[in-house]
Amino acid sequence: MLHTFVALVEDKPGVLTRVASLFRRLNINIVSVTVGGTERTGVSRMTIVADASPTAGHRIMASLYKLENVLEVDDVGQLSCVTRELALIKVAATVQTRSHIFELVEVFRARIVDLAPESLMIEMTGVESKIEGLIQVLTESGDEILEVSRTGRMVMRRGQHTSRVLQAMRVPGYESSGSSQSEDAALEPDAVHTQPAD
Amino acid sequence: MREAKEPAIQSRPKGTAKPQTGNTPAQSTTRLTGAEILWATLVGEGIDTVFGYPGGAILPVYDALRKFPVRHILVRHEQGAVHMADGYARASGKVGVAIATSGPGATNMVTGLATAMLDSIPLVCITGQVSSKVLGSDAFQEVDITGVTLPVTKHSYLVTRPEDIAPAVREAFLIARSGRPGPVLIDLTKDAQAAIADFDFEAAAAEARRHHPMRSVAPDAIQQAAELIRNAKRPVILAGHGVMQSGAEEQVRTLAERLQIPVASTLLGLGGFPATHPLSLGMMGMHGESWVNEAIQNSDLLIAAGMRFDDRVTGALPTYAPKAKKIHIEIDPAEINKNVKVDVALIGDLAEVLEQLLPLLSARTDSPWLRQINESKGDAAVRDITNLPDNGHLYAAHVIHDLWRVTDGKAIIVTDVGQHQMWEAQYYKHETSRSLITSGGLGTMGFALPAAIGAKIACPDREVWVIAGDGGFQMTACELSTIAQENLDLNIAVINNGYLGMVRQWQEFFYEKNYAASPILSPDFAMLAQAHGIAGATIQQRAQVVPAVSEARKLKGPYLINFQVEKEDSVYPMIPSGAALHELIRRPSVTTAHLGHNPIIETAEDQ
Numbered sequence: 001m002l003h004t005f006v007a008l009v010e011d012k013p014g015v016l017t018r019v020a021s022l023f024r025r026l027n028i029n030i031v032s033v034t035v036g037g038t039e040r041t042g043v044s045r046m047t048i049v050a051d052a053s054p055t056a057g058h059r060i061m062a063s064l065y066k067l068e069n070v071l072e073v074d075d076v077g078q079l080s081c082v083t084r085e086l087a088l089i090k091v092a093a094t095v096q097t098r099s100h101i102f103e104l105v106e107v108f109r110a111r112i113v114d115l116a117p118e119s120l121m122i123e124m125t126g127v128e129s130k131i132e133g134l135i136q137v138l139t140e141s142g143d144e145i146l147e148v149s150r151t152g153r154m155v156m157r158r159g160q161h162t163s164r165v166l167q168a169m170r171v172p173g174y175e176s177s178g179s180s181q182s183e184d185a186a187l188e189p190d191a192v193h194t195q196p197a198d
Numbered sequence: 199m200r201e202a203k204e205p206a207i208q209s210r211p212k213g214t215a216k217p218q219t220g221n222t223p224a225q226s227t228t229r230l231t232g233a234e235i236l237w238a239t240l241v242g243e244g245i246d247t248v249f250g251y252p253g254g255a256i257l258p259v260y261d262a263l264r265k266f267p268v269r270h271i272l273v274r275h276e277q278g279a280v281h282m283a284d285g286y287a288r289a290s291g292k293v294g295v296a297i298a299t300s301g302p303g304a305t306n307m308v309t310g311l312a313t314a315m316l317d318s319i320p321l322v323c324i325t326g327q328v329s330s331k332v333l334g335s336d337a338f339q340e341v342d343i344t345g346v347t348l349p350v351t352k353h354s355y356l357v358t359r360p361e362d363i364a365p366a367v368r369e370a371f372l373i374a375r376s377g378r379p380g381p382v383l384i385d386l387t388k389d390a391q392a393a394i395a396d397f398d399f400e401a402a403a404a405e406a407r408r409h410h411p412m413r414s415v416a417p418d419a420i421q422q423a424a425e426l427i428r429n430a431k432r433p434v435i436l437a438g439h440g441v442m443q444s445g446a447e448e449q450v451r452t453l454a455e456r457l458q459i460p461v462a463s464t465l466l467g468l469g470g471f472p473a474t475h476p477l478s479l480g481m482m483g484m485h486g487e488s489w490v491n492e493a494i495q496n497s498d499l500l501i502a503a504g505m506r507f508d509d510r511v512t513g514a515l516p517t518y519a520p521k522a523k524k525i526h527i528e529i530d531p532a533e534i535n536k537n538v539k540v541d542v543a544l545i546g547d548l549a550e551v552l553e554q555l556l557p558l559l560s561a562r563t564d565s566p567w568l569r570q571i572n573e574s575k576g577d578a579a580v581r582d583i584t585n586l587p588d589n590g591h592l593y594a595a596h597v598i599h600d601l602w603r604v605t606d607g608k609a610i611i612v613t614d615v616g617q618h619q620m621w622e623a624q625y626y627k628h629e630t631s632r633s634l635i636t637s638g639g640l641g642t643m644g645f646a647l648p649a650a651i652g653a654k655i656a657c658p659d660r661e662v663w664v665i666a667g668d669g670g671f672q673m674t675a676c677e678l679s680t681i682a683q684e685n686l687d688l689n690i691a692v693i694n695n696g697y698l699g700m701v702r703q704w705q706e707f708f709y710e711k712n713y714a715a716s717p718i719l720s721p722d723f724a725m726l727a728q729a730h731g732i733a734g735a736t737i738q739q740r741a742q743v744v745p746a747v748s749e750a751r752k753l754k755g756p757y758l759i760n761f762q763v764e765k766e767d768s769v770y771p772m773i774p775s776g777a778a779l780h781e782l783i784r785r786p787s788v789t790t791a792h793l794g795h796n797p798i799i800e801t802a803e804d805q
Contacts, residue, residue, distance in 0.1 A: 014344065014356075021348055055535075062412055062532035068353040068373055071408060 001054050001077075002031060004155055007046045007064055008038065008072040015069045019046060022063050028052045032152025043071065049153050080158050086151045087131045088113075089122040092144040101143060108134045119146055128153065227398045232360035232391040233262035236324065239367040241266055242399040245295050247655055249273055249282040253299025255339060256326030258391035271655065271684060274676035276303050278648035280310020280323060280381075281674070285652030287319050288635045289610055289660075291442075293374050294319070294652065299326045301339030304385070305346060309642060311381045312350040316639025317466060318443065320379035322370045330358035330387040344385050352380030358387045360395035364402035372404045377413075378530040379443060412531035415546045415554065423525045423542045424558035427457060430499035430523075432567045435461045436482065436511075439638070440504015440529065440548045441470030442631035449552035450503055451475075456556070458565035462490050464505050465619075466638040469628035473607075479571070483511040484773045485620040489575045491779040497522045504528065504548045507537040508639070509775075517778035527551050588740045594618055594693045594763045598625040600743045601663065601691065604751070609661040610635065610653050614646035614670035617699035620769045622665050644673030647690070651680060654688045661689075661751065668694040668720045678730040681756045689750040690758040692723045695765045703768045707783065727758035734758040 009015050016035060023030050031049040038045045052060065057075050064073045093101055098120065105112055110124035124131055131150065138145060230238060236259055240248070247269045252260045263270060273279040276298040283294030298307055304325040314321050328337040344354045353373050355366045363386065370382040427433065441450050447470055454461050454477045461471045462482040471478055479490045491513075494500065500522045505511070512518045515537060526533075526540040527548050534543045544551045586593075598621050601609075607627050612635040613619045619636055628634050635653055637645040646666040654662040671692050681688065693699075702716040724734035737746050737759055750757035770785035 017345070018348065025349055058534070059532055059536060062530075062534070065410055065412055066352075066530075066532060072411075 001051070003050050003052055003057050003060065004076050004083075004153060005046075005048045005050070005060065005064065006074040006076055006155060007048065007070055008040075009044050009046055009067075010069040010071065011042050011044045012069060015044070015067075016046075018067050018069060019048070019064070022067065023048075023050055023060075026052075026056075026060070026063070028056070028060070032150075034152045034154050047152070047154050074157070076155050076157060081155045082158060083127050083153055083155050084125055085128050085131055085153050087122075087124050088147075088149045089124065089135065089138070089145060090114075090119050090147040091122065091138060092118060092146055093120050094118065097143075100141065101138070104134065104137055104141070108137075110134060227396045227401075229394055230360075230397045231258065231262065231394050232363050232386070233258040234265065235360060235363045235395065235397045236367065236386065236391070237262055237266040237268060238397060239364045239399065239402065240295060241268065243368065243371045244292070247271065247286065248295040248297055249279040249286070249652065250297030250324075251276050251279055251299065251303060253301075253303045253326060253339070255300035255328055255388050256297065256303070256324075256386075256391070258388065259297065259324070259326065259386070269655075270297075271651070271680065273648070274679050275674065276306035277310050277644070278651075278674055278677045278680065280307050280321065281313065281642075281645050281648035282652035282655070283321050283323070284310060284314050284317075284319050284645075285612060285635055285649030286656040287314075287321060287652075288317075288649070289632055289653035290656035291445075291632065292320075292656070293371055294321045295324070296321065297324045299339065300328055300343070301341045303339075304341055304343040307343075307383075308347060308350060309640075311347055311383065313637050313640045313642040313645060314381040315350045315352065317637065318379045318439065319381065320374035321381035322367070322374055323381060323383045325383065325385050326391070327356070327385045327387045329389040331389065333358075333387065344383065347383050350381075351383045354383040354385065356385045356387075358390050360390050360393040363390065363395075364397060364399065365404065368399075368402050369404035372407065376407055377410070410531070413529065413545050415544050415551055419542050419544055420551075420554050420558065423544060423555060426499055426523050426525060426542065427459075427501065427555075427559060430497075432493075432497045432570075433457070433459045433499040433501060434479075434493055434497040434522075435459050435471075436464070436494075436500055436502045436505050437461050437467045437471050438464045438503060438505025439466035439470075440527075441467055444504060444529070444548035444550075446504065446547075446549035446552055447471070447631055449549050449556065452556060453501075453552060453559070456559060457562045458568060459501070460493060460568060460571055462486070462494060464508070464511055464638070465623055465636065467505060468623060469631050469633045472629045473627035474629065477568070481623050483508075483779075484513070484775075485624065485769050485771065487575075487624070488771050488782055488784065489571055491773070491782065492574055493571045494519050494522075495778075495780050500524045502526045502528070502538075502540070503552075506530075506533045509537070512537060513773050513777055513779040513781075517780075519779075590739075592738055592740050592743070592761065592763050593767055594621045594695070594761070595625050595767075596740050597691065597693065597737075597743055597761050597763065598622050598665065600740075601665075601747055602626040604744055604747045605661060605663070609633070609663050610650075610657060611663050611665060612636070612646050612650035612653055613664075614666035615641045615643045615700075616667045616670060617695075617703065617767070617769050618665050618667045618693040620700075621693075624769075643667075643670035646670065647674050647677045648680075650688055650690075651677060651684070651686060654686050655684075662687075664688065664690040666690070666692055667699055668692060668696065668723075669698045669718050671723070672718075672720060675726065678727060678732060678756075678758075682730045682732055685755060687755055689747075689756070690727075691747075692758065692760050693763055694720060694723065694760055695763050695767065696720070697765060699767070700769070702766065703772075706766070706768065707772070708774070723758060723760035727756075732756045732758055734760065736760040736762060738762045 028050050034047045061073050061075050064070050110122050113123045114121035249271045251273050279296040283296040287294035325343050328340045344356050357366050374382045460477050460479050462479045480487050482490045524540040525542045527544045531545050610633050613622045646664045650664040698716045705713050724736045727734035735746050746759050771782040773782045
């Protein structure tokens with residue numbers, strides 16, 4: 001299954017190698033990793049998505065804590081959080097074939113950020129399944145995808161809400177308390193969700 | 199960050215005035231070179247001995263050495279330097295320090311670092327590095343040593359500025375000895391060693407370690423553990439290296455005595471609980487005695503104290519102690535449920551956890567379980583080779599047993615890796631912590647001789663014996679020269695059977711006696727010792743063992759004894775790799791000893 005870890009690490013040379021080397025040593029494939037700044041100077045935030053056995057979470061977290069440059073680790077796999085990924089998608093399109101892509105982009109609440117005679121570029125933010133949904137719809141409608149660049153998953157825990165707010169936001173796993181079907185489905189890399197909003 | 203409490207007094211230190219020793223480091227800011235800062239910080243951390251080998255990229259550090267009250271032991275190979283620092287740390291409980299130059303000097307340290315990493319030994323290793331301006335350019339003797347050693351160090355630093363040296367070194371010491379100890383490497387560029395910076399020992403102190411949120415001993419977990427212990431009918435304590443790392447000998451002993459719980463030790467745990475104590479079972483695992491492993495298999499509660507359920511200890515995991523509940527007391531959260539699923543995990547310092555646990559447990563006097571274990575020893579103990587009359591053959595077990603008797607079990611024994619290591623663990627009874635120094639996790643051949651040098655320097659008043667095989671001894675035999683140069687009073691027993699003995703044993707048991715590359719030719723070890731100016735003797739008869747050992751002990755200075763033992767002897771009992779703990783290969787029966795040959799010792803001709 002896919003595990004998602006958020007690690008706050010010192011912003012120093014070699015820290016990414018240490019974290020990556022840990023997964024290499026455990027023979028676990030990193031599906032995606034995003035690194036960037038945080039609200040604290042000198043501290044970087046890593047979101048690591050890794051494919052490992054369901055019981056591996058504790059050991060990975062404990063091993064991350066063994067690295068001296070790692071300050072905090074959160075295993076957010078089973079928790080309610082906001083998940084986002086940014087994708088840039090370049091699609092082959094001429095003046096004649098553009099218009100239906102505009103429609104699709106509208107439905108998926110994505111944006112066109114570049115327009116050239118032979119291609120256009122779509123920027124899209126959302127959960128993985130939404131991005132995969134757009135890619136699939138584009139492919140199904142015969143559009144040639146020239147390039148895809150995805151950032152990988154970023155997650156942030158939701159704040160404290162009353163239960164009614166959580167219900168209204170349809171937070172995955174809220175009603176079923178714990179193993180949520182909707183979140184498991186979202187974690188499934190092959191899942192295709194063509195619903196535009198999340 | 200680093201504030202000068204008073205103005206910098208002088209631009210350069212002169213002569214021997216500079217460094218202060220022990221725990222009274224310089225209070226004020228001083229201008230020093232990076233090399234001087236290194237030594238001053240080491241001295242401030244309480245270091246008075248280092249093991250090293252000079253070279254181009256570390257020369258500024260060596261140039262500054264004369265100004266500081268530090269004894270430098272010149273080794274013959276950098277692997278030896280790390281093993282010596284390791285032996286020093288194991289014998290003393292302090293942090294060991296090794297120094298090498300860049301490139302090959304640094305890569306030679308890798309095996310030593312891995313050895314220390316696997317056995318959680320606190321070391322600080324310092325390597326020279328090419329100038330920061332040419333880093334990454336494949337300069338002469340440049341190697342990316344922080345990259346190379348990443349998986350075999352607890353942490354590492356690449357320091358390129360003199361002002362960063364003191365904070366890095368101080369933090370390295372803190373990391374090396376805190377939590378689960380381990381080796382830390384500091385790679386110092388040559389320009390950082392030569393440049394000048396302010397030095398203030400106090401201001402360079404490392405920040406308090408971040409709290410480890412997974413290291414926790416929940417009160418209800420303590421209650422649960424106490425409940426399991428109170429209700430257990432057949433409990434066993436598994437005492438590991440953590441007992442001595444944590445200094446929990448008294449607590450473990452109190453727990454065992456109060457509830458009459460027998461104690462089985464791991465290889466690295468030997469000595470943490472007195473071997474002659476009535477509750478001591480001895481070593482568990484692959485070459486543990488049958489009653490030890492049977493007790494574990496039949497127990498209803500295992501109390502794992504500072505051990506990590508290594509594969510050499512558990513055998514096949516699915517059949518490991520199937521009826522037992524398990525309590526795991528361990529400082530490293532990553533070890534919990536790694537190999538063996540446990541019922542209660544108490545993640546913290548062993549001594550502290552036991553201090554919390556002991557008040558909840560009241561004394562028990564009667565233990566049928568203990569009687570049952572003692573009865574199960576049966577004829578397994580009688581089969582012991584030491585009960586065999588002298589039949590003209592010299593067995594390694596006899597040598598080690600006699601060595602134990604003559605030294606009254608009080609020596610520090612440093613072993614290499616292989617058959618002799620297991621015989622030592624079986625026949626030398628260790629009564630105190632830090633009296634057995636051996637490479638357990640990595641199983642590093644060549645460890646014994648240099649590690650013993652470190653141990654002797656750490657404990658000059660203790661009797662130190664090396665026990666090494668003829669194979670492993672030759673891996674680091676060059677350090678005989680270091681012993682001679684330092685005129686160290688340590689004794690060496692080479693258990694010489696003309697084979698890589700453990701390899702030969704596995705080939706005999708599992709590869710149809712195809713002795714591929716296991717027969718090994720050795721020099722005359724006594725003559726080799728003599729070539730170094732070290733006295734030596736060669737022993738072939740059992741009757742000669744005690745006089746030779748006594749002679750070695752009497753002589754002030756090093757002594758080497760070459761014991762030419764039975765060639766095709768095997769370590770019994772043995773649990774084949776991957777088999778369950780009770781599926782052991784037993785010692786051949788002694789009751790048929792009157793027939794033709796000695797059945798305890800199988801030879802290649804036996805079937």
